[in-house]
Amino acid sequence: MNVAILAIGNEVLSGKTINTNSAFIAKQVEQLGGKVTHQQVVPDLEDEIARGLEIAYTYADLVITIGGLGPTVDDLSREGVAKYFKTELVYDDEIYEGICEYFRRSNREIPNNNHRQAYKFKEGLVLPNNNGTAPGLFLKQDNKSVFLLPGPPAELELMFSESVRPYFIDQIKERKISNSYRLCGIGESYAEEMILHLYGRYPHLNIAPYCAPDKVDYIVSTVDAYEEDLRAFDEEFKEIMKDYYIGDQNTDLATEIVRLLKEKQLKIATAESCSGGLLSSTLVNVSGASSVFLEGIVTYSYESKLNRLNIDVNRLMEFGAVSEEIAHDMAFNLEKLTGADITVGVTGIAGPGGGSELKPVGLVYIAINVCGQIFLKSYIFNGNREKIRQRTVAEALYWLHHYIKAL
Known part of the structure; x- marks a missing residue:
């Protein structure tokens, strides 16, 4: 099933509102076995909505619209769709009573303009909105179908789950299955080289990479007829990527680290310079981190490194604050100060100033002390x-994660 997504709203078109809804819908459609073939954004104008539908139906038989179902004069999705299909909008007392009941539950007065939300297509279905006032709508005519969903994500996502998902399950006869994988510590190009041969080996699998600065996700999908291929791919992929694979696409690396620390009954402490506490903040953002995280120190200046971490002044002057020697000493001394099993020392030049020919902007040293053994890493980002x-x-x-997992 080919699906087009039509987002409606001046605020989306201008970038004032970030359109997370389209990403949500596209992901859900793909997981259900459909295929998103077109996405578009149009302003709050009847003619533009109708024109957007005309374009969308050249790519797909089903269109899902987002937004424009509210009570204000610029909410014109119903009118635009009705214009395209040359159908009539009719007032529905039952819809309006549901809107009134929504306001009564929260002890609020019912604004007069909410009457606008009680209109439906003369032929078609009304989709209940259990998180808001605007009901969704469904219309099918001449082999063209359209779902009208509200803009607020909490409303749209629940309505999709309750009303749109069952439609897909009923219409798509061939079940789609998929696995997802999250890789860290590796770039997209290198990852692709490592698994390039798998594309030819498993032609019935759709292997799709999604790259971000701190991770590479793969979503691998097929239909249930090729479930054995998916299972074989899973085993091979995990073996190839064993040094980088941390879990599925919903796995959070910091959460995994905290889980491993708890599992192995280890404590951690951090000493940061250029990262300014971002590492410790990322770790303590995980619920339950207090049971494993002892302390985070931001030793940004020379004086702080001397006074808080007892760095030897002679080594500091000889090697400079940004050096593998000082990163080593930060992690080593922090263990003595805190008694933590795992300590991290981070120092570098984040820029935009402060760099030199020998030590350019982006130079970073990371020292990880794992139960007395220190591993040093250097980068130029x-x-x-x-x-x-x-x-x-x-x-x-x-x-x-790599070193703690290996313990």
């Missing part, structure tokens, strides 16, 4: 200050 700090934390998390 590209990008602005924020990106360098984020990449630093991503690498520190990857190596933490």
Whole structure:
């Protein structure tokens, strides 16, 4: 089943509202066995909505619209769809009573303009909205179908689950199955090289990579007739990527680190310079981190490194604050100060200033002390200050997971 997504709204078109709904719908459609063949954004104008539908139906037989079902004068999705299909909108007392009941439950007065939301297509279905006032609508005419869903994500996602998903399950006879994989500590190009031969070996699988600065996700899908292929791919992929695979696409690396620390009854502490506490913040953002996280110190200045971590002044002057020697000492001394089983020392130049020919902007050293054994990593990251700090934390998390998992 080919599906087009039509987002409606000036605020989406102008970028004032980030359109997360289309991503949600596309992901759900693909998982259900459909295929998103077109996406489009149109303004809050009847003619533009009708024109958007005309274009969308050249790509798909089913269109899902987003937004424009509210009570204000610029909410014109019903009118635009009715214009395209040359159908009539009719007022429905039952819909309006449901809207009134929604307001009564929260002890609020019912605005007069909510009457606008009580209109439906003369022929078609009304989709209940259990998280808001705007009901969704469904219309099928001349082998063309359309779902009208509200814009607020909480309303749209529940309505999709309750009303749209059953439609797909009924219409799509061949069940779609999939696995997802999250890789950390590896770039998309290198990952692709490692599994390139699998594309030819499993021609009936759709292997789709999704890249982000701190991870590479793969979603591998097929129909249930090729379930054995998917199972064989899963085993082979995990073996090839055993050094980088951390779980499925919903796996969070920091959460996995905290879980491993709990499982192995280990404590962790961090000492950060260029990352400015971002590493410790990422770890303590995990629920339950207090049982394994002892302390995080931001030793940004020379004085802080001397006073808080007892770094030897002679080594600091000889090697400089940004050096593998000082990263080593940060992790080593932190173990003595805190008694933590795992300690991390991070130092570098996040920029945009402060670099030199020998020590350029983006130079970062990470030292990880694992029960007395220190591992040193050095990088030269590209990008602005924020990106360098984020990449630093991503690498520190990857190596933490790698070494803790190996214990």
